[in-house]
Amino acid sequence: MPRTARRLAGFTESVIRGMTRLANRHGAINLSQGFPDFDPPEALLSALERATRGPHHQYAVTWGAPRFRQALAGKVRRFTGLDLDPDRHFVVTCGSTEAMMASMMAVCDPGDKVVVFSPFYENYAADAILSGAEPIYVHLRAPDFSYDPAELARAFAQGPKAIIVCNPSNPCGKVFTRAELLEILALAEKHDAFVITDEPYEHIVYRPGEHVHCASLPGAFERTITCNSLSKTYSITGWRLGYVQAAPAVIEQVRKVHDFLTVGAAAPLQEAAVAGLELPGSYYEGLLASYAAKRDLFLDVLARTGLTCTVPQGAYYTLLDVSPLGFRTDTEAAEWLIREVGVAGVPGSSFFREPEHRYVRFHFAKKEETLRAAGEKLTRIASR
Numbered sequence: 001m002p003r004t005a006r007r008l009a010g011f012t013e014s015v016i017r018g019m020t021r022l023a024n025r026h027g028a029i030n031l032s033q034g035f036p037d038f039d040p041p042e043a044l045l046s047a048l049e050r051a052t053r054g055p056h057h058q059y060a061v062t063w064g065a066p067r068f069r070q071a072l073a074g075k076v077r078r079f080t081g082l083d084l085d086p087d088r089h090f091v092v093t094c095g096s097t098e099a100m101m102a103s104m105m106a107v108c109d110p111g112d113k114v115v116v117f118s119p120f121y122e123n124y125a126a127d128a129i130l131s132g133a134e135p136i137y138v139h140l141r142a143p144d145f146s147y148d149p150a151e152l153a154r155a156f157a158q159g160p161k162a163i164i165v166c167n168p169s170n171p172c173g174k175v176f177t178r179a180e181l182l183e184i185l186a187l188a189e190k191h192d193a194f195v196i197t198d199e200p201y202e203h204i205v206y207r208p209g210e211h212v213h214c215a216s217l218p219g220a221f222e223r224t225i226t227c228n229s230l231s232k233t234y235s236i237t238g239w240r241l242g243y244v245q246a247a248p249a250v251i252e253q254v255r256k257v258h259d260f261l262t263v264g265a266a267a268p269l270q271e272a273a274v275a276g277l278e279l280p281g282s283y284y285e286g287l288l289a290s291y292a293a294k295r296d297l298f299l300d301v302l303a304r305t306g307l308t309c310t311v312p313q314g315a316y317y318t319l320l321d322v323s324p325l326g327f328r329t330d331t332e333a334a335e336w337l338i339r340e341v342g343v344a345g346v347p348g349s350s351f352f353r354e355p356e357h358r359y360v361r362f363h364f365a366k367k368e369e370t371l372r373a374a375g376e377k378l379t380r381i382a383s384r
């Protein structure tokens, strides 16, 4: 058999999705892959029913259905103050996953460097390899996951093409402050680099924190490429809807990559999702209140195990320090948790560049009853 591509040797299949398969095999409560077990808003469900009977069953415009892009521009204006052109500033993609891959391929040539904070969302390493870029890692240090400005400056001094900023961060829940984003932007300007942000959890930032939309900071728009998604905001991870938002010159290039990668996101789902983009402010307040309650409940559950965990400022993940359990690796701990305790998480090492084997990551985007059921099972940890 001929050999397959060498570039794929640098990464494995997603560890997160592998844990989901293991959880299913053992009937464990799945707190590994971050998706809700509750329904999307009713407005979206009824819009989806209507969309199935409408004229939306063929290819939409490749960079996004016009009605969807108009609604998107309206929502971005409402939340960020940016007055963007639906025809020139957006490409609608199959989730933020494609948005990031298409952005990386649009800006990176083979051999270019890209700054990535560690811990990082596991896709970024694969995105870098597939676009031929080489990551330079900058450490985020527990417990607050701050970075060392000198280390960041040294990374920029290596002349990267871009920096990836996941805000709020999966897996560590860090929310970048305005001052941090301004510092990153100043370095990007000095070294003429793009800032690629990944913001699918923009509406899940716990008080008193606030989400600062990097592209709306003074002078930021031209070099900021925003990757975003409807997956988490409207609890529709299976609809695969996301977008890239950037300056027209960048969007023109992203459109080309996107066109040949996927042609476009599903037309009927874009039509139905307009109902989500038009939801009032109270929807987003409700979403945040519900995640704040889930966070409190789940952190309480974890505290009862006798172990410690990170307290997220945003998004819906926490890293549980499993080192006192005495396993050789976090992978062994995660497999034990699935098999013997019945709750699935993700070995934390898959998010870190440095050899960090202390953590298992859990998410809490689940009904309160699911979190309570997981809590009952997790109490078994205390007796190990």
Ligand SMILES: Cc1ncc(COP(=O)(O)O)c(C=O)c1O
Pocket (backbone or CB within 6 Å): 034, 094, 095, 096, 097, 098, 121, 166, 169, 170, 198, 200, 228, 229, 230, 231, 237, 240, 241, 242
């Ligand atoms: C930081 C981050 N980016 C992107 C994604 C993927 O989102 P999408 O469903 O829009 O592809 C996720 C999903 O967990 C994520 O956590």
